[in-house]
Each structure stands twice: as C-alpha cells, then as structure tokens.
Amino acid sequence: MKVNPLPKQELEHEPYSVFKxxxxxxxxxxxxxxxxxxxxxxxxxxxxxxxxxxxHGFLDTLRNWIQxxxxxxxxxxxxxxxxxxxxxxxxxxxxxxxxxxxFLPREDVxxxxxxxxxxxxxxxxxxxxxxxxxxxxxxxxxxxxxAFELVQSLNEQHRKEATPGDVAEAISRAIVxxxxxxxxxxxDAQEQGQAILxxxxxxxxxxxxPSARAWLRENNVLNDAGDFxxxxxxxxxxxxxxxxxxxxxxx
Numbered sequence: 001m002k003v004n005p006l007p008k009q010e011l012e013h014e015p016y017s018v019f020k021x022x023x024x025x026x027x028x029x030x031x032x033x034x035x036x037x038x039x040x041x042x043x044x045x046x047x048x049x050x051x052x053x054x055x056h057g058f059l060d061t062l063r064n065w066i067q068x069x070x071x072x073x074x075x076x077x078x079x080x081x082x083x084x085x086x087x088x089x090x091x092x093x094x095x096x097x098x099x100x101x102x103f104l105p106r107e108d109v110x111x112x113x114x115x116x117x118x119x120x121x122x123x124x125x126x127x128x129x130x131x132x133x134x135x136x137x138x139x140x141x142x143x144x145x146x147a148f149e150l151v152q153s154l155n156e157q158h159r160k161e162a163t164p165g166d167v168a169e170a171i172s173r174a175i176v177x178x179x180x181x182x183x184x185x186x187x188d189a190q191e192q193g194q195a196i197l198x199x200x201x202x203x204x205x206x207x208x209x210p211s212a213r214a215w216l217r218e219n220n221v222l223n224d225a226g227d228f229x230x231x232x233x234x235x236x237x238x239x240x241x242x243x244x245x246x247x248x249x250x251x
Contacts, residue, residue, distance in 0.1 A: 003026055003029075004022070004025070006018065006019065006022050007022075016061055017071040020065070020235070023036065023065070023069055024069075026070045026071075027069065027072075028055045030071055034071070035071050035072070035073045036069075036072050036073065037073050037075060038074050038075070039072070039074075039075045039076075039077065040075070040076045040077070041077050041078075042077070042078055043076040043077065043078045044078045044080050044085065045082065046058070046059075047085055050088055056088065059088065059089070059092050060092065062074060062092070062093075063092040063093065066093075066095075069154075074093075076093075076096075079184075079188065079219070081098060082096060099158075100138065102220060102230075103137055103138035103139055103140075103220065104138035104139075104140055104143065105138065106133060106138065108138070108197070109132070109133055109136075109138050109143055110129060110133075111130065112143065112144075112147070113129060113143070114129075114146055116147075122151065122154060122160055122161070122162060123160060123161045123162070124161070124162050125161055125162065125163045126162065126191060127164045128162045128163055128164050128166065128167045131164050131168065131171075132146055132147070132150075132167055132171075133165040134231065135167075135171050135228045135230075135231050135232050136230060136231075136232060137229060137231065139220070139229075139230045139232075141178070141181060142174065142178065142181070142230060142232050145174040145177065145178045145181075146167070146170050146171055147162060147170075148169065148174075148175040149169075149170040149171075149174045149177065150162055150166060150167060150170035152168060153166060153170055153172055153173070154166065171232065174232070175232060175235060175236055175239075179236075180235040182233065182237075185219075185221060185233065186237070186240070188219070189212070189215070189216060189221065190212070192207070192209045192212035193209075193215060193216050194222070195207050195209070195212075196209060196212055196213060196214070196216065196222075197221070197228075197229060197233075197237050198224075198237065200222075200228060200234070200237075200239045201228075201234055201238040201241055202235040202238070202241065206226075213226065221233065
C-alpha cells in the first residue's frame with residue numbers, strides 16, 4: 001500500500017489534529033493484519049515536558065490514540081521503566097507490556113560479529129572473538145561499540161583479520177569513544193550506587209545498601225554475585241576513580 005506523507009507545514013501548526021487525521025486515513029487503507037508502529041527512543045526525555053508543565057496533555061493524547069486506534073502500536077525505548085518515572089506514566093499506560101533487552105547470548109554475539117551483513121569478509125584470529133565477549137559480556141551497545149572501533153582500525157590498516165591485540169586496542173578505543181554511555185550509567189547509579197561501584201573497582205568492601213544494589217542488578221550493572229556484570233564498565237570506573245586498576249586493558 002502507498003501511504004501519503006505527513007504534511008510538514010501543517011504539522012508545524014496543528015501537530016496533534018493533523019497526525020490524527022493522517023492516522024485515520026491510513027487505517028482506512030491498512031490491511032487488517034498490519035499495524036502502524038510509532039516509536040519513541042530515549043522516551044525519558046519526554047519527562048522534561050512534564051516538568052515544564054505542558055507534557056500531560058501530550059501523554060493524554062497518546063493514551064487516547066491507543067484507546068481509539070487499534071491499528072496503532074506505541075513503542076517506548078529507554079533505560080528506565082514507567083514505574084521509575086512515576087504515576088504520570090503508569091496511570092496512562094497501565095496496559096503497557098515491558099520487554100527487557102539484556103545481554104546477548106554468545107551465539108548471537110558471534111553472528112553479529114562475523115556476519116552483520118552477507119558480504120562481511122573480516123575474520124578473527126584465535127582468541128579474538130573470546131576477547132570481545134569477555135570484555136562486553138554480550139552487552140548490546142558495547143558489543144557494537146567495540147566492533148565499530150575494530151572495523152575502523154582494520155580498515156585504516158587495510159587488513160581483514162583481527163587478532164586479540166587488535167581487539168584489545170579496539171576495546172581501549174571504545175572505552176574512550178563511548179564515554180557518554182559510561183557516564184550515563186554512573187550518573188543514573190546516583191551517589192549510593194556510585195559508592196558501591198567505586199569500592200568494587202578498587203577492591204574495597206562496598207557499602208551495604210540493598211536498594212542501590214537492587215537497582216544496579218536490575219539495570220545490568222552488577223551481576224547476581226554482586227560483581228560488575230560487564231568488565232568494560234569495571235575498567236571505566238577504575239580509571240574514573242584513579243584506582244590501582246587504572247589503565248587495565250584486555251589481553
């Protein structure tokens with residue numbers, strides 16, 4: 001089916017009503033087994049509109065669309081659940097289904113690294129893949145970040161095979177280039193969680209804070225044993241706190 005584009009100029013003046021009219025027209029032409037998917041990435045930033053006092057009407061509009069447009073599906077992606085943001089979200093999206101994206105299993109990581117596209121022709125020397133998996137533990141963003149740095153490095157050298165040494169260098173580069181990710185994890189952990197992470201990174205006994213530990217486990221920062229779930233995060237925290245582990249790299 002052919003979908004008419006949203007009229008940009010009209011959206012600038014009456015975005016809600018224009019989108020509603022567009023959606024209704026699409027639904028008339030849409031096959032019964034298809035849906036319109038409306039995605040909100042990093043949706044937590046919408047909280048700023050609530051804090052500014054005008055976002056409640058927008059959330060009400062979204063809820064109304066869900067209730068009255070069965071062919072419309074909303075998807076919110078972010079680091080926080082609705083319940084963490086408060087009743088403004090849970091009251092309006094009580095029927096939302098939460099799907100947690102966690103660590104990738106080894107077979108998926110290997111497929112991602114060896115065949116991201118059919119024509120991918122880079123290969124790995126013995127131990128290179130294991131080094132990536134050890135460092136990232138299958139964390140999706142960091143796996144992609146290391147792979148990006150690795151491909152960039154090999155392309156610069158006009159090479160096709162990655163060695164464990166190449167991977168170690170790519171990890172080091174990814175720790176720097178992905179500093180915003182690590183800083184976000186650190187900030188979200190807040191003071192109590194930061195104290196736990198800093199102690200673990202330096203080998204000290206972490207403070208006893210069950211609530212902070214629960215949050216760190218829930219957000220895949222710590223594993224069930226209470227240690228760092230991702231070695232790259234440990235490395236970044238170690239460097240941040242100038243610990244004896246500063247400068248540690250994966251070999």
